[in-house]
Each structure stands twice: as C-alpha cells, then as structure tokens.
Amino acid sequence: MERVTTFDGATIALHSTGTGPGIVVVHGGGVTIDVYRRFAAALADRFTVHLYNRRGRADACARVLPYTFEQEVDDLSAVLAHTGAVNVVGHSGGGFIALSAALRLPIERLALYDAAISIDGSFPAAWLPAARAAAGAGDLPRAMALTAGGINTHQATSRLPLPVQVAMCRLFLRTPIGRMMGDLLPMTLDESALIAAADGSADRWAGVTASVLLACGAKGPRYYVAADDALAAALPHARALEIPGCGHDGINRAPAHLVEVFADFFAIPAPRPSGEPVL
DSSP, X not given: OEEEEXXXXXXXXXXXXXXXXXXXXXXXTTOOGGGGHHHHHHHTTTSEEEXXXXXXXXXXXXXXXXXOHHHHHHHHHHXXXXXXXXXXXXXXXXXXXXXXXXXXXXXXXXXXXXXXXXXXXXXXXXXXXXXXXXXXXXXXXXXXXXXXXXXXXXXXXXXXXXXXXXXXXXXHTTSHHHHHHHHHHHHHHHHHHHHHHTOBOGGGGTTOOSXXXXXXXXXXXXXXXXXXXXXXXXXXXXXXXXXXXXXXXXXXXXXXHHHHHHHHHXXXXXXXXXXXXXX
C-alpha cells in the first residue's frame, strides 16, 4: 500500500493490484473499496488497478467541511499524478466525480457505470428531504428505506408499504454490508443532494474531451439509461451501452461479460493529440 499526499496535506491510502496500464477506480457513495476488489482482481492480469477509499471511509482521512465534490476531484487529481494513470472508472456517485474531473484533469479514457448524473431531472430526488429528516432524527431504518425506495425505482420492493420496507431495512442493517451502508448513509444523503442540485442539460458536460464509455446495468434503474443516452449525444467522444443481466452492483459482482467490456475499452491505445479518439 502506498500513501498519496492530497492538495490539503492529508494522505490517501492507495491499494494497487495487477500489472499493465493504470486504471483508477472512483467508488460509489455508500460503500468502501472492499466491494470493488473482485472487479480489480478480474482486470489485474492486464491492468494495474488502483483503488482508494474516498474521504470519511475506512482508511481514508476525514472529509473537509463544508463538503463539496471539488474536494473529491482534487483527491482524484492527486491519485492520477502519483500513479501516472490516464484511465478512470467511476461508479454511481463516483461517476459524477469522475465526469466532473474529466472537465479539467488529463483523463484520456473514462468508463462510467450507473453514473449518478442528473440530466434534466432524470435523477429521482423527491425522497431526499424525508430521508434526511429521518437520518437527522436517528431513525436509520426509515432513512435507509426511503433512500432505497427512492433510488431503486425499478424494484418491486420500492412499491411496498413504507412500514414493510422499514422492517426489511432493519433486518438488512444487521448484516455486515448493511452495517457498512448504514454507517455511511449520512454521506450518501449529502452526495445525493449535491447530485440533485447539479441537475441540468447534458450540454454542460460537452467540454469533456476524453473517450467515454457510458455503461449501465440492463437490470438497474431506467433513469441511468436516459441520462447515458443524453450524455452520449452531448459528449464529443462517447457511447452508451447497457450490459445484460447486471444491476447497479454489477461492477462489484464483476461477471466476465462486464469485465471484458471494460477491458476492451481500456485496451484501445490512447489517441494522438491531433487525432480523434477511437471508441
């Protein structure tokens, strides 16, 4: 494990595996890098995969308050400078950070999976005030139920009566993954609020010059499909792709057909400065 110095003098613990061109993974909001280790291992025979916990999680330093995504972009900048990597993967809320970073950092190839980017109201946010109120009142099962139901609009459980969803979340919070997501839920809510506040036209991202793969799980929420299609039309070098049989956690489960999509994308050589990227 290496240590990376950040813009404000803090340190980032860098967990790297594999050999070959570097890929930096920016993880989602409610988890740590542990759930991405299978994905990293699956790419390690062809790439050096760099994982790091974002601030406030596991071995990461504390967040700087008031929290903004600019801190996250600055941290990613430090990791890219340390590793020399020009390839980035962003998942969920990490996808918003990675795409924001691509507006100003030297990222050449960017693969997003279920990136939480709101295009013209595509990201559901009506659940946020009630979830934040429940979390503030210390009612974690209710806050988690409102969050899960608000985000996972495609699932039948989101249409169950709220008391039933709360009871299910109370049981989920007793599991290791549930305890982790419960502990991180306040940060998830903060990030969701920032994503919703950044809603706008896809054209705001048109300055991204990297080659971009906008991937989403075919079994996940459909709002990711709508956002990806809009972004693919606005970004100069992007394409959208649905990956069959995968949900929002598809990148964590890392089935072979998903891994190969990412491997093939990153295997394409970086374009010459005067040429057009090959997608």
